[in-house]
Amino acid sequence: MSFFEILQSIIPQALFFASPLIFTALGGVFSERSGVINIGLEGLMIMGAFVGVVFNLAFYDTFGAATPWISIIAAMVVSAIFALVHAVASITFRADQVVSGVAINFLALGIGLFLTKQWYDKGQTDMVERPFYTTNIPGLSKIPVIGDLFFSNMYITSYVAIALACLVWFILFKTPFGLRLRSVGEHPMAADTNGINVYSMRYVAVMLSGALGGLGGSVYALTIALNFSHATIVGQGFMSLAAVIFGKWHPLGALGAALFFGFAQSLSIVGPSLPLLSEVPSIFLLIAPYVLTILALAGFIGRAEAPKALGEPYVKGNR
Amino acid sequence: MFSNRTVNILIPIISVLLGLIFGAVIMLAFGYNPIKGYGALWSGAFGDLYFFGETLRQVTPYILSGLAVAFALRSGLLNIGVEGQVFVGWLASVWVGVTFDFPMIIHLPLAVLAGACAGAFWGFIPGILKAKLGVHEVIVTIMMNYIALYSSNSLVRNVITDGEDQTEHIKASASLASDWLAGMTYFSRLHYGILIALFMAAVMWFVLNKTTTGFELRSVGFNQNASKYAGMSVSRNIVLAMVISGAFAGLAGTMEGLGTFGYMSVKSGFTNIGFDGIAVALLGANSAVGVVLAALLFGTLKIGALNMPTEAGVPTELVEIVIALIIFFVASSYVIRWAILRFKKEGK
Numbered sequence: 001m002s003f004f005e006i007l008q009s010i011i012p013q014a015l016f017f018a019s020p021l022i023f024t025a026l027g028g029v030f031s032e033r034s035g036v037i038n039i040g041l042e043g044l045m046i047m048g049a050f051v052g053v054v055f056n057l058a059f060y061d062t063f064g065a066a067t068p069w070i071s072i073i074a075a076m077v078v079s080a081i082f083a084l085v086h087a088v089a090s091i092t093f094r095a096d097q098v099v100s101g102v103a104i105n106f107l108a109l110g111i112g113l114f115l116t117k118q119w120y121d122k123g124q125t126d127m128v129e130r131p132f133y134t135t136n137i138p139g140l141s142k143i144p145v146i147g148d149l150f151f152s153n154m155y156i157t158s159y160v161a162i163a164l165a166c167l168v169w170f171i172l173f174k175t176p177f178g179l180r181l182r183s184v185g186e187h188p189m190a191a192d193t194n195g196i197n198v199y200s201m202r203y204v205a206v207m208l209s210g211a212l213g214g215l216g217g218s219v220y221a222l223t224i225a226l227n228f229s230h231a232t233i234v235g236q237g238f239m240s241l242a243a244v245i246f247g248k249w250h251p252l253g254a255l256g257a258a259l260f261f262g263f264a265q266s267l268s269i270v271g272p273s274l275p276l277l278s279e280v281p282s283i284f285l286l287i288a289p290y291v292l293t294i295l296a297l298a299g300f301i302g303r304a305e306a307p308k309a310l311g312e313p314y315v316k317g318n319r
Numbered sequence: 320m321f322s323n324r325t326v327n328i329l330i331p332i333i334s335v336l337l338g339l340i341f342g343a344v345i346m347l348a349f350g351y352n353p354i355k356g357y358g359a360l361w362s363g364a365f366g367d368l369y370f371f372g373e374t375l376r377q378v379t380p381y382i383l384s385g386l387a388v389a390f391a392l393r394s395g396l397l398n399i400g401v402e403g404q405v406f407v408g409w410l411a412s413v414w415v416g417v418t419f420d421f422p423m424i425i426h427l428p429l430a431v432l433a434g435a436c437a438g439a440f441w442g443f444i445p446g447i448l449k450a451k452l453g454v455h456e457v458i459v460t461i462m463m464n465y466i467a468l469y470s471s472n473s474l475v476r477n478v479i480t481d482g483e484d485q486t487e488h489i490k491a492s493a494s495l496a497s498d499w500l501a502g503m504t505y506f507s508r509l510h511y512g513i514l515i516a517l518f519m520a521a522v523m524w525f526v527l528n529k530t531t532t533g534f535e536l537r538s539v540g541f542n543q544n545a546s547k548y549a550g551m552s553v554s555r556n557i558v559l560a561m562v563i564s565g566a567f568a569g570l571a572g573t574m575e576g577l578g579t580f581g582y583m584s585v586k587s588g589f590t591n592i593g594f595d596g597i598a599v600a601l602l603g604a605n606s607a608v609g610v611v612l613a614a615l616l617f618g619t620l621k622i623g624a625l626n627m628p629t630e631a632g633v634p635t636e637l638v639e640i641v642i643a644l645i646i647f648f649v650a651s652s653y654v655i656r657w658a659i660l661r662f663k664k665e666g667k
Binding site: 039085089093094095096098099100102103104105106107109110111113114117118230231234235238241242245281282283286287290291293294297298299 | 345349397399444448452454455457458459461462463465466469470472473477587588589594597598601634636637639640642643644646647649650651652653654
């Protein structure tokens with residue numbers, strides 16, 4: 001196997017596994033930058049995957065080729081509304097944000113499986129009829145070398161994910177909205193004094209994380225899993241959360257971390273067929289992303305500063 | 320009318336009631352009869368001695384995983400890694416159970432100890448990282464869960480067995496199974512573990528409330544700076560709290576390994592014993608007695624739910640929703656407290 005062939009089997013796979021993580025991690029960046037911890041990303045992805053699959057199964061006759069796109073939009077809307085539960089508990093009711101996030105994870109899985117039993121009379125849904133398919137990007141895929149690596153047999157959602165990361169970077173760091181959102185996460189009282197509504201900013205941020213988590217979950221369901229069951233989303237949400245922290249709460253950092261996790265995940269699948277890695281027991285490739293996250297957190301790649309007010313409910317009038 | 324103590328007891332009770340009411344609303348919305356649904360749940364948990372035995376069996380690991388979360392919380396640490404600690408405890412106890420050949424008096428304690436030590440080790444890593452490097456324990460423990468899941472699967476498949484999906488059954492000399500308890504409950508899988516779990520609850524109460532170490536642990540949980548000023552080693556106490564918490568969690572896995580199942584199999588996902596432990600600890604207000612009562616409630620809900628599809632047609636997952644809602648309400652206790660105080664004012 002030549003080096004080029006190895007790259008050709010890894011890069012598209014890595015992008016394929018990374019894109020749901022990128023979407024969800026960007027959601028996590030929004031939420032955590034506003035000062036709300038979101039361990040519920042996993043639950044938001046579960047909700048997104050569930051809605052994406054159910055919508056797809058129900059409406060593929062009506063919408064035809066556009067079905068997957070409309071499915072992911074439906075998943076975004078429903079997950080954004082679902083994230084309101086976390087928002088109300090952790091912002092208005094001053095609940096412990098970690099605990100509320102844990103409850104979100106429980107709730108999403110419970111609701112998803114309950115409704116699956118209710119509607120399909122079994123523990124998992126059928127396979128979706130219209131998933132996303134790989135395509136060659138017209139024109140670009142003809143470029144020698146690069147075309148084969150980056151523009152052939154790819155999912156469009158991967159490009160959307162990367163583009164969105166740049167967009168989120170622009171919103172957070174170049175717009176007044178982004179400045180307000182970040183100030184609410186750093187020093188809510190100062191932000192409040194300057195006339196920024198801390199509560200509504202945090203609500204918006206948590207709902208954005210819901211929408212993006214739902215997007216990530218539905219993209220995962222419609223490209224990788226293709227149905228919904230208790231084992232559809234197992235840990236991708238937590239991995240996205242790790243990507244947020246690994247990426248130092250920066251959208252492009254999160255993009256990089258998610259790409260890295262995608263790469264690590266693809267290694268555990270492509271690995272056995274690669275000359276160098278086939279000797280490594282698959283278990284090491286499986287646990288690599290988690291071990292690396294711990295090492296990264298322990299400071300081996302430099303310390304990261306979390307938003308100052310992360311995890312603290314804001315109580316107006318308190319000093 | 321309502322002292323602070325009463326409010327603290329009222330909050331979990333109100334949370335449970337609200338959770339059950341929401342569950343009833345969901346049942347109504349989907350055209351089920353909630354009275355029939357909850358009736359099926361009740362008879363599924365307490366209907367006869369067999370079901371009762373199974374309920375107690377389910378309660379056993381919940382008590383221990385609840386104690387694990389509660390113990391860490393009392394020291395100001397959130398241990399989300401109980402799930403992973405359960406896995407390694409389960410694996411270690413079964414490994415000792417199948418590998419060695421000792422008389423029971425040595426073998427059984429050794430296997431139980433192995434489970435506790437494995438869990439303790441799995442708690443030590445996030446503890447030391449938190450104490451020495453200030454790494455947040457929540458993320459590390461989440462990562463440790465996945466490492467535990469994948470490594471124990473791999474160990475079961477490649478080290479303990481030769482490519483099998485399940486280990487051999489443990490030797491009888493390492494088993495917690497009890498003919499006496501099983502016979503009393505129409506041959507349910509109830510085992511001696513329940514006694515260990517209750518004993519450990521007493522141990523936790525004693526350690527936290529009657530020893531110097533316990534005082535230091537609680538003190539660090541209340542206020543790290545004050546504890547440091549008083550001459551306590553904050554980092555030592557953080558590590559100690561995580562190690563003890565992990566040991567409790569490892570024992571929860573041991574109960575499954577040596578008591579309920581008698582083997583370890585390759586798992587496609589988490590057992591949820593650890594995650595449910597978070598719910599148990601929160602509902603039990605992090606006290607030993609509270610944890611035992613909360614474990615009893617969740618064990619009842621889980622085992623009773625198995626009877627709901629056959630008797631009332633309600634999917635068992637309804638109970639997961641109810642449990643999630645109960646956690647929400649406990650977490651949002653600020654609002655319940657506010658409502659109670661409001662009610663108190665108007666009552667005057």
